[in-house]
Amino acid sequence: MTALRTSSISDAISRLPRGAHVVAAPGMGAPSTLVAEIGRRADDQGWTLSSGLFLDEYPFLDAVVEGRLSYRTWHVMPPVRKAVAAGLVEYLPVRASRLAHLLSRWSPDVALVRVGPPDPRGYCSLGASAGYGRPAVRNARIVIAEVDPSVPRTFGETMLHHSEIDILVESATPVPLYRAAVGDELTRLIAQHVRTLLPRELTLQIGVGGVPESLIRSLGEDPSGIDSMRIVGMATDDMVDLFASGLLRHSDVVPEPAILSPDMMATQRLLEFAHQNPSIGMYSSAVAHDPYSLGRRERFYSVNTALEVDLSGNVNSEVMRGEQLSGPGGSLDYVDAATRSCGGRRIIALPSTTSDGSRSRIVPRLDHVTIPRSMTDVVVTEYGVAELEGRSLAERARLLIEIAHPDQRSLLAETLR
The missing domain is CATH 3.40.1080.10 (Glutaconate Coenzyme A-transferase)
Structure with a gap:
């Protein structure tokens, strides 16, 4: 040394x-x-x-x-x-x-x-x-x-x-570790709806949050319906299980690794698994978030969560009640990549209400837009799937109201009228 x-x-x-x-x-x-x-x-x-x-x-x-x-x-x-x-x-x-x-x-x-x-x-x-x-x-x-x-x-x-x-x-401080989002019955249900959209072979990208992370957990526990896949984006502990289940292959190594990631969000489990492991490739955002190169992959599926979606399909992932809660990160880059991909899809998956149930996450209109409605493909809540691409504004609103919380649907429909 x-x-x-x-x-x-x-x-x-x-x-x-x-x-x-x-x-x-x-x-x-x-x-x-x-x-x-x-x-x-x-x-x-x-x-x-x-x-x-x-x-x-x-x-x-x-x-x-x-x-x-x-x-x-x-x-x-x-x-x-x-x-x-x-x-x-x-x-x-x-x-x-x-x-x-x-x-x-x-x-x-x-x-x-x-x-x-x-x-x-x-x-x-x-x-x-x-x-x-x-x-x-x-x-x-x-x-x-x-x-x-x-x-x-x-x-x-x-x-x-x-x-x-x-x-x-x-260094006098340990590596900062990521506390995975805690899954519950709600996030697992939304993840199951997302699974119905996935093809047998794909490149999958997930964002931070309970729903995308529950999706990875679900695939590790039960890989049925998927023959093979690769991962792009955030790398998490639960992805180790995807190798054990056979969904990710140890033979897929750099420069085309099973996991291509700019950043791990994990604990010591993934750190140890990634050590000298060429099936996990860590790349700069100029590569790992590049919509042009990623868009050349077939069946690139982006799965991200959001704070709100309005009735036309605009997505807000950053601001709630005027307060900046996060940033765009790589979400728009990955949506762009999936838009370019042959057979790709862009999925926004979120609970129908805030955690206390007081506010609908399907709203009439947004003051802040992270992903414009022209790039929104599919929205998923615990109440089902709304496929928006190719739909008129009126059709989009009807489909989104159908997957809103039942207690909010009449108010949303009245606001629309």
Whole structure:
């Protein structure tokens, strides 16, 4: 193994110039030790931190709220929602496929990443997060990496040579882990409706949330009806079971892996399974979210959830009651890919009401649109399937009212009239 020379965390952060724009890797690849230290050392530095989602508790957030650090994000998670609403955190509406282009335009001063130790040739792995790590490194003037021995060596676009890293520090924080959405009878029922739409051979993409994750769980428990598949997008623990059931093949390896993912959202189970496993390929969003290349796959099925769908088929995945709850992420990219795919389909799967039952998620009209009605194909709730493509506005409204909660249907029909 290449000799590892590390700096202290204090020395590393002291290299940040005043007024620096810092980009940090997200999710399970977040450099938690480094961003926490930035929060502690932010006084009078004029630093700006940009990132996607973090899975931990945003250890720098106090510095942001106190006005000592500027923070911008393109994916709003629960810990920062109030700060976004108060204008203390800037929200950037960015599609995942545009991140590499955005980083090229920004040319950030500093990139922060989490990597595994270098191998005998001097290569470190970005492990579970490849979405924009390499583009950030490529475009930054200074690269600081925290080294964590638990980071898996993954295939795809995850290798950084130590010569690309200016400063190495030892990580003092564990890899942030993802707590899978808890499935219940409702999400399982919606997932069963989605299964009726799937062909025997397909490429499947799922988004974050109870319904898509319940779909993967269901396929692992009972693979009947599917002969073979590949996965694109978020990689989860439950996908390990798809290899055991035979739906995913160990023989499908990079550059055409069984799972092509920009980011894992998982626990130690998938981290260990992905270590030196070429059937899981971790790629930047320029590849893993590219609608042009993904759209060349036959039968590309995107399955994403949403906050609301209006009676014409517009989809809102981001804003509820005026509050920014998430971001577009890769949903529009994957819908675009499925639109281009021969035999592809775009499925929006969501419960008919909010969790307390007080509000219908099928609504008359939307103030915020993430996916326009012209790209909406199928909407699924626990009450069935509404196939919208090729339907008039009046037909769409009728079909969507039929899958709304029974207590809301008469009100929706009256509003429509």
